[in-house]
Amino acid sequence: TPLSRFQPWPVDTPGGRFYAEWDEDTPTTRDGQLIFFFQFLKAGGRWEQLMEHCPLNYSGNRGSGAHNVIGTVLLSVLSGHWRYAHINSVRGDAINPPLLDMQHTVSEDTVRRAMKRIPEQAGLKWLQAEILDCISPALELPWILDIDTTVKPLYGHQQGAEIGYNPQKPGRPSHIYHSYFVANLLSLGVKVLPGKKSAASQGMAGLWQTLEELPRSRWPTFGRGDCGYGSETVIREFEDRQLPYLFKLRHTPKVKVLVSDCMRLGSSWQDSGDGWQAMESSIKLSGWTKKRRVVLVREAPA
Numbered sequence: 642t643p644l645s646r647f648q649p650w651p652v653d654t655p656g657g658r659f660y661a662e663w664d665e666d667t668p669t670t671r672d673g674q675l676i677f678f679f680q681f682l683k684a685g686g687r688w689e690q691l692m693e694h695c696p697l698n699y700s701g702n703r704g705s706g707a708h709n710v711i712g713t714v715l716l717s718v719l720s721g722h723w724r725y726a727h728i729n730s731v732r733g734d735a736i737n738p739p740l741l742d743m744q745h746t747v748s749e750d751t752v753r754r755a756m757k758r759i760p761e762q763a764g765l766k767w768l769q770a771e772i773l774d775c776i777s778p779a780l781e782l783p784w785i786l787d788i789d790t791t792v793k794p795l796y797g798h799q800q801g802a803e804i805g806y807n808p809q810k811p812g813r814p815s816h817i818y819h820s821y822f823v824a825n826l827l828s829l830g831v832k833v834l835p836g837k838k839s840a841a842s843q844g845m846a847g848l849w850q851t852l853e854e855l856p857r858s859r860w861p862t863f864g865r866g867d868c869g870y871g872s873e874t875v876i877r878e879f880e881d882r883q884l885p886y887l888f889k890l891r892h893t894p895k896v897k898v899l900v901s902d903c904m905r906l907g908s909s910w911q912d913s914g915d916g917w918q919a920m921e922s923s924i925k926l927s928g929w930t931k932k933r934r935v936v937l938v939r940e941a942p943a
Contacts, residue, residue: 654679655688656742672737675719679740688741691771696763697755705747710755712743725749769830769851776827777859785824786861788848788870790839793818805836819844821851824865841869845878863887873928890926890935899924903937916941 649660654676661676682688697707716737717728728749731737738746747755792809793816795802802814815836821829832847852860863885870876871888879886890896903909903920910918918941925932 652676652680653683654740655683656740659740672720672734675716675737676740678719679737687775690774694767694770696759696767698758705751705755706744707755708741709738709743709745709747710752712738712741713746714752715741716746725753728752769854772828772830773851773854776823776829777855779826780823780855780859783862784826786829786864787820787822787824788841788844788864788866789820789822790841790844790869791818791820792816792836792839795836801833801835803836806839807836817843819847821848823861841866842872842874845875849878849882860884873930876929876933890924893926895924895926899935900937904939907942910939912941913938 649662652659652661656679659676679688692708692711695707695711697710699706713728713731716731716734720727720731722728722730726749732746732748734746738744792807794807794810794813795815799814799816801816804812804814805817807813807815817834817836817839819832819834819841821831823829830847830851832844834843838844861884864879865887866889868889868891870886871890876886876888899922903922906920910920913919918939920937922935922937923932924935
C-alpha cells in the first residue's frame, strides 16, 4: 500500500537517509524543498563526484574542511544569494547541512579565504568539467549553439575592471561576459574578460576549448550569433572546424546594395511560413577572402 502523504517517507541524501513529512497547516518555505534536490544529487552521484575532484585542500585538524565550505556555498546559492555577505543568513541553518554530510556551515570570511586557496586554473578546469559532465548526455540530441557578449558594469574595485564598450553606462568600468548557450535550454560556459575585450573574436578561444572537450558527436548542429561574429576571423574558425554557422550581417554599404537589388526581384522570393519570405544570394564583404552564401528575410507583401 502506498504511503499516505501524511506519513513520513524516506529520502536518501548525501548525508544518509532522512524522512520527509507533509504538513498542510504549515506554510511552504524555500528551504523545505531542498531535501529533494539533495536526493537528486545523491541519486546521480553528483555531490560525491563534485567533492572528489574539488581542488580545495586543507591540512591539519583545524581546517574548515572542503565539504563544509563548498556545502555552505551551495546552500547560499540555492537560497538565491549573489554576494559573500549573504552567506551569513545560512549560518544558523541546522537542518540542511547534515543532508549534505556537513558538520557545520562556515562564515563568509572563511569562504573568501577558501576561494583564494584554490588555484585559478585548477578551479576553472574543475568547474568546467563538472558542468560538461552534467549536461553532455543531453547533447546527444541535435542542438543549436548560441554565442553572445554581455557588458557587466562594475562598481568598486574589481579585478579586470576596465573602461571599454559600454553603451548603457559610458565611462563605467566593466567586465565582458562571452557566453555560450545550448539554445533555449542552458548555459554551456561563460568566459569573463576585462571591459576592453568586447570584440566577439576575444571569446572564441574559450568556446573552442569547451567544445573540444566534447566528442564530435555532441557538437552543435550549427552555431549562431549577432553581427559581431560576422568577421573573417570568426567565420574562418567555424569553417576550419567544419561547423555550420548562421550570423547576422551589419548594414554596410555592400549589404545595403545587395538588399536593394534583391528587393526588386519580387518573383524570386520564396515563402518561408508565418508571413515571411526568404531569398538566397552571395556576397564578398571587405575583409573577407571569398564570397559566402547569405539569406535575406523580409515580411511577405500584403
